[in-house]
Amino acid sequence: MARANHRDQLLQGAIECLRTKGYARTTARDIAAAADASLASIGYHFGSKDALLNEAIARTSEEWTIRLGEAAFAGSNASPLEQITAAWVGARGSFDELRPVLTGFIEALAQSAWSEELREQLAAHRREIRRAVTDMVGASLGESAAEVGADPKVVATFVIAVVDGLVVQWLLDPEEIPDGEELVASWWPALRLVLEGQPGPTGVKGAKP
Numbered sequence: 001m002a003r004a005n006h007r008d009q010l011l012q013g014a015i016e017c018l019r020t021k022g023y024a025r026t027t028a029r030d031i032a033a034a035a036d037a038s039l040a041s042i043g044y045h046f047g048s049k050d051a052l053l054n055e056a057i058a059r060t061s062e063e064w065t066i067r068l069g070e071a072a073f074a075g076s077n078a079s080p081l082e083q084i085t086a087a088w089v090g091a092r093g094s095f096d097e098l099r100p101v102l103t104g105f106i107e108a109l110a111q112s113a114w115s116e117e118l119r120e121q122l123a124a125h126r127r128e129i130r131r132a133v134t135d136m137v138g139a140s141l142g143e144s145a146a147e148v149g150a151d152p153k154v155v156a157t158f159v160i161a162v163v164d165g166l167v168v169q170w171l172l173d174p175e176e177i178p179d180g181e182e183l184v185a186s187w188w189p190a191l192r193l194v195l196e197g198q199p200g201p202t203g204v205k206g207a208k209p
Contacts, residue, residue: 007045010035014056015101023053023104050118054108058125060101064094065129069136080140081188087136089180091163095170102167130156 013035017026028049032039046052071090073083095102112119130153137159138145138152145152170177178186 006037006041010037010042010045010052011056011059013037014052015060018053018056018060018104019100022100023057023107026053050108050111050115051121053104054118054121054125057101057105057108058128060098061105061125061129062132064098065132067094069132073136073139080142083140085180085184088184092166092177092180092183095167095174099171103171106168106171126160130160133160 010031013031013033014026016034017030021030026049028039028042031037031042031049031052042049042052046055068087068090071086078086108118108122112122133156134153137155141150141152141155166177
């Protein structure tokens with residue numbers, strides 16, 4: 001139990017450093033000081049400072065995903081559209097709070113091009129998030145998803161891609177990015193207009209006419 005508590009203590013210290021110093025500027029000494037732990041404990045529990053920071057990013061991302069799921073399913077009788085709206089509003093509204101962690105993820109992503117170990121670590125964490133979002137999508141769409149050819153995992157991959165792209169745009173130019181309500185208010189009518197009277201794509205694997 002003591003080891004698990006100490007490990008979590010280091011994770012919390014790393015999260016605090018991400019928020020106050022960012023990914024690239026955080027040193028192992030910074031984390032040790034924030035966690036009130038020894039430098040050696042970082043190597044013992046995580047192998048390296050970078051591995052610890054990446055785990056901290058993953059932990060925060062997983063907690064964020066859980067929060068969005070809770071927001072989406074807060075209304076017991078909410079329709080899929082209402083659930084999606086709640087999730088989008090929650091995601092967009094949390095960007096300011098999560099800026100250091102979002103920036104840290106972008107920094108880590110860039111460095112992963114030069115480290116296969118880092119790339120695989122980030123990919124493994126991303127797979128966990130994709131599984132969580134897939135479960136949410138499946139719960140929202142229900143059994144009818146399979147009948148119309150809507151694969152929850154594919155939908156989840158698309159949703160994550162949109163959120164990632166929105167994060168990048170927001171980090172570069174936050175004043176130009178609409179809030180959650182604006183996103184849903186414009187996107188849903190546009191999608192309905194595009195799909196109205198359309199049988200669906202032809203010649204696409206898995207598409208239902």
